[in-house]
Amino acid sequence: MATKLFIDGAWVEAENGETFPTFAPSTGEQIDEVAKASRGDAIKAVEAARRAFDEGPWPRLSGAERAAKLNRVAEIITERSAEISEIEARDGGGTIKKAMFADIPGAAGTFQYFAGCAETEPDEFDHGESPFPPAKSVIRREPIGVCSQIVPWNFPFIMASWKIAPAIAAGNTVVLKPASFTSLSAVEMVKACEEAEIPPGVVNLITGPGGSAGEELASHPLVDKVAFTGSTEVGRRIMQLASGTVKKVTLELGGKSANIVLDDADLDLAAAGVLFGTFFHNGQVCESGTRALVHADIYDEFVGMLVERAAKIVIGDPLDMATDLGPLVAPAQVDTVERYVKLGLDEGAKLLCGGSNPAGLAEGLDSTAYFSPTIFEADNSMRIAQEEIFGPVLCVIKINSDEEAVAVANDSIYGLGGGVWSTDADRAHSVASQMRTGTVWINDYHMLSPQQPFGGYKQSGIGRELSEIGYNEYRQVKHVWRNTATNRDGYMHFAALSGEI
Amino acid sequence: MKVTGTPAAARTVERARRDRRGALVFTIGTGCCESTAPFLYEDFWPGPDQEVVGEVGGVSVYAPAYLRALYPGDDGVVVDVEEDLPAESMSIETEFGCRFVLREPGGAKLAGQDVLECEVDPAGPDDVPATVSARRDRGPQQLPESLRRVRMR
Numbered sequence: 001m002a003t004k005l006f007i008d009g010a011w012v013e014a015e016n017g018e019t020f021p022t023f024a025p026s027t028g029e030q031i032d033e034v035a036k037a038s039r040g041d042a043i044k045a046v047e048a049a050r051r052a053f054d055e056g057p058w059p060r061l062s063g064a065e066r067a068a069k070l071n072r073v074a075e076i077i078t079e080r081s082a083e084i085s086e087i088e089a090r091d092g093g094g095t096i097k098k099a100m101f102a103d104i105p106g107a108a109g110t111f112q113y114f115a116g117c118a119e120t121e122p123d124e125f126d127h128g129e130s131p132f133p134p135a136k137s138v139i140r141r142e143p144i145g146v147c148s149q150i151v152p153w154n155f156p157f158i159m160a161s162w163k164i165a166p167a168i169a170a171g172n173t174v175v176l177k178p179a180s181f182t183s184l185s186a187v188e189m190v191k192a193c194e195e196a197e198i199p200p201g202v203v204n205l206i207t208g209p210g211g212s213a214g215e216e217l218a219s220h221p222l223v224d225k226v227a228f229t230g231s232t233e234v235g236r237r238i239m240q241l242a243s244g245t246v247k248k249v250t251l252e253l254g255g256k257s258a259n260i261v262l263d264d265a266d267l268d269l270a271a272a273g274v275l276f277g278t279f280f281h282n283g284q285v286c287e288s289g290t291r292a293l294v295h296a297d298i299y300d301e302f303v304g305m306l307v308e309r310a311a312k313i314v315i316g317d318p319l320d321m322a323t324d325l326g327p328l329v330a331p332a333q334v335d336t337v338e339r340y341v342k343l344g345l346d347e348g349a350k351l352l353c354g355g356s357n358p359a360g361l362a363e364g365l366d367s368t369a370y371f372s373p374t375i376f377e378a379d380n381s382m383r384i385a386q387e388e389i390f391g392p393v394l395c396v397i398k399i400n401s402d403e404e405a406v407a408v409a410n411d412s413i414y415g416l417g418g419g420v421w422s423t424d425a426d427r428a429h430s431v432a433s434q435m436r437t438g439t440v441w442i443n444d445y446h447m448l449s450p451q452q453p454f455g456g457y458k459q460s461g462i463g464r465e466l467s468e469i470g471y472n473e474y475r476q477v478k479h480v481w482r483n484t485a486t487n488r489d490g491y492m493h494f495a496a497l498s499g500e501i
Numbered sequence: 502m503k504v505t506g507t508p509a510a511a512r513t514v515e516r517a518r519r520d521r522r523g524a525l526v527f528t529i530g531t532g533c534c535e536s537t538a539p540f541l542y543e544d545f546w547p548g549p550d551q552e553v554v555g556e557v558g559g560v561s562v563y564a565p566a567y568l569r570a571l572y573p574g575d576d577g578v579v580v581d582v583e584e585d586l587p588a589e590s591m592s593i594e595t596e597f598g599c600r601f602v603l604r605e606p607g608g609a610k611l612a613g614q615d616v617l618e619c620e621v622d623p624a625g626p627d628d629v630p631a632t633v634s635a636r637r638d639r640g641p642q643q644l645p646e647s648l649r650r651v652r653m654r
Contacts (some may be wrong), residue, residue: 020595036595152534153589179534210591218591233530240546254532286533331599332583336536338555339605346605367580383571388532413567414532459532466646 002033003187005041005207008048009200014186014208015040015316022181023325025093025369031089034183037208042175042216045204049146049173050222052201054252059143059171070115070169072196074108081105084188088157091184093369094281095318095328106450107161110424110466113428113450114169127479135483141475143171145224148217150238151177151212152188152230153329154284155389160186162425162465163227164193170474172225175204177214179230181330182209186373192252221245225474228252229447232414232459248471250463252286252315252455254388255416255457257501258409259445260431262402262422263297269443270421271305277419277445278394279313279373282328286460287417291385292396293405299398303377306396307353310373315358319366327369328391332365336373337391344384344393350377354392380408388414402427406434415457419445438464502564502572504529504539506557506580508603513582515559517541517593519648527580529554529603537568539580539601541625600614628629 002019004011014456018036023029053059058066068174077084127137149163155176158341167174178186181380186205193203206213218226218241225248228238242249253468259277261270277289294302328334334357341355354374357367369391378385378395385395398403411416412500416439416478422428422443438456441447448466455464462472488494504510517525523543526619528551531537532551539562557580572578583625584599594600 020598154534180589209594209596210589211593211596214589214591230533231530231535231538231590232532233528233538234535236528236530236548237540237542237545237591256532284534335583335602339603340536343605365563386571387537388569390534390536 003183003207003418005035005037005045006187006190006194006203006205006251007041008051008204009194011448014038015044020180020208020306022091022183023330024090025330026090026365028331028366028369032184034180034207037206037213039212039216041208041253042206042213045175045206046146046217046222046295047173047219048201049204052199053145053173056173056199058168058173058199058202061171063121063123063169063346066169066171067115067118069196069198070111070118070165073165073192073198074111074115076192077104077108077111080188080192081108084185085190087228088185089318089326090139090181092156093154093318093329094155095323095326097321097323098281101159101211103155106158110158110161111165111452112472113466114165117166117468118169121468121471132483134479134485138480138482140478140480141170141472142478143173143321143474144474146211147225147227147474148220148223149173149174149176150217150226150228150230151176151178153182153284154281156182157185157189157244159229160189161499162470163230164189166465166471167227167474168198172474173202173204175206175223177206177210177217179210180208180210212483215241218242219244223247225249227473235461235495238252248473250455250465250467251461251463253414253416253459254444255286255414255456255460256291256386256388256412257287257289257419257437258291258293258405259419260293260399260405260421261295261298261419262296262303262405262424262427262431263300264423264427265421265484266379266423266443267298267302268307270310271302271443273419273421274306274394275309275313275373277311279325279392280446282325282371283392284329284333284390285446287446288500289417289419290394291380291409292387292394293399293408294396295405296398296400303352303375303396306375307392310375313373315361315370315372317362325370325392326371327366328371328493331366331368333391334369334371337374337389338391340384340387340391340393340415341374344376344378344382347378347382347384348380349382349384349395351375352377352396352461365399380411386412406431410434410436413458414460416460417445422450427485477481502554502569503575503577504555504562504564504580505559505577506555507582507604510580511558511580513593513597513599513601514541514560516597518558520596525560527557527560528603529562529564529568529578531568535590538590538603541601542565542592
């Protein structure tokens with residue numbers, strides 16, 4: 001049975017009755033049909049969200065009341081963790097291990113964290129000493145309104161939580177559109193919101209074409225904010241669509257992040273970190289550290305460790321807990337990776353390992369959907385080092401100094417993630433502070449949590465998600481000037497109006 | 502950088518021309534889920550560093566300076582269309598059941614690849630948004646000499 005849209009508290013078919021199939025990438029098998037929303041469906045969802053914001057109870061509840069609902073969503077997600085994990089792994093191709101240990105608890109934790117924000121972040125506070133006492137300034141933080149939220153296919157469930165949770169915690173209403181071919185877990189998240197008795201119209205779900213339904217969500221005049229995670233060029237498109245009514249926009253876009261390994265690094269730890277930083281979820285992660293900048297003095301030894309360990313990564317059935325890497329999201333993504341491997345060879349990069357579909361997969365798995373972890377020795381000017389491949393491809397680049405490492409790391413249109421590996425904390429911090437990027441992990445990688453802000457410099461995005469900074473991306477700032485004085489003697493502007501000067 | 506398109510891409514553009522309300526523009530963009538790929542949008546405003554690098558099915562293809570530098574020369578990049586669908590880039594994917602992809606430079610040399618050197622659509626000048634026409638009227642956007650060596654990083 002096909003999944004439905006969720007509009008104004010009701011599960012409904014697309015108005016034209018259309019659906020599209022969704023597949024399990026590991027086997028190529030169709031696992032469900034998904035409602036294919038039209039532009040009209042998107043408009044209905046936006047209108048429902050508008051009514052819920054303008055007339056409904058949600059923005060008018062106390063933060064504590066909203067927090068209770070968000071905490072209930074987190075409980076429901078946790079109760080259904082095993083079921084949702086399997087849906088996520090089957091539909092998106094990520095491993096069950098990633099779903100059970102990262103995606104599902106991460107999403108539940110995100111709802112809990114923003115429930116905490118709704119309870120504890122003040123909605124109103126005095127703003128410092130007044131220049132004109134007894135008048136005083138009060139700052140109010142108010143919800144923005146209707147938020148369209150569009151999420152990508154690489155982390156469908158946790159990305160949906162990063163969008164929905166802060167928005168509704170702050171009192172906004174939302175229309176969520178997952179990437180078409182990974183819609184199933186978003187349906188489960190919206191079911192959890194329904195079960196938690198979040199009022200109708202507060203959370204709406206649209207599945208289907210970005211070119212029509214998605215475009216409507218980004219441009220409709222009743223929408224106040226658009227939040228998007230995905231490609232840089234699509235982010236630009238969304239900014240243009242949103243500009244018509246000057247919507248607030250937050251974007252989390254591409255990356256080509258540098259993982260810098262200095263000559264005093266703990267090589268054992270760094271090798272594990274560089275491999276994890278690149279190959280986690282087959283490199284289909286926007287902040288992946290796909291450029292390893294390795295100091296010349298340790299280069300040969302370190303690269304040898306990378307190649308030796310890459311061969312030990314377990315590739316297989318995503319539903320097997322022993323599997324490190326499942327398939328890519330679809331065979332077409334493998335085609336993209338193959339194109340870049342060929343480009344890399346044409347450009348003169350040296351292929352150290354991988355470069356093809358893995359051999360020896362278990363029967364029933366579609367090897368054309370898989371790709372072996374691939375490591376190139378490359379130059380930073382090459383296309384494979386400049387363009388985001390979004391696959392399991394690491395470019396190792398030799399550097400001779402901290403200064404060169406910083407220069408090469410910053411030689412990218414992106415600035416999303418990055419890593420520095422060193423046993424000298426001050427040296428690592430100095431390098432990190434010179435990297436033009438939104439997150440730097442020192443002796444670590446991919447460590448994201450609801451408490452820490454995440455977002456990009458340069459063409460990697462606008463605004464931040466998560467933390468109190470991400471929460472405030474969903475709140476307006478209102479300045480209220482309160483003056484209790486009974487006269488305005490000495491006020492130059494009043495004097496001018498009265499004709500006294 | 503010079504971009505051409507396959508007959509399949511041109512046919513898909515024709516379909517989009519019938520289905521869409523606005524004027525069509527291809528933009529080649531980068532990053533995240535779609536990697537580097539062509540996107541077909543209507544009433545799209547090319548950025549200040551974007552220039553026309555070809556035509557597919559009578560629709561202009563724009564690329565930013567950054568990509569033009571990475572794909573120098575005239576051996577070309579080919580826009581093709583395929584049915585496998587990991588992407589949803591607000592272009593055509595879920596709607597048409599296919600997506601535009603880039604084939605590698607020297608696409609004409611690919612085995613069995615039928616590459617179409619697309620004719621410029623006679624209706625071309627009327628087929629682009631006013632914003633694009635305005636950009637064309639201004640001519641190529643040149644950086645001042647003093648800034649040409651500076652990388653906007």
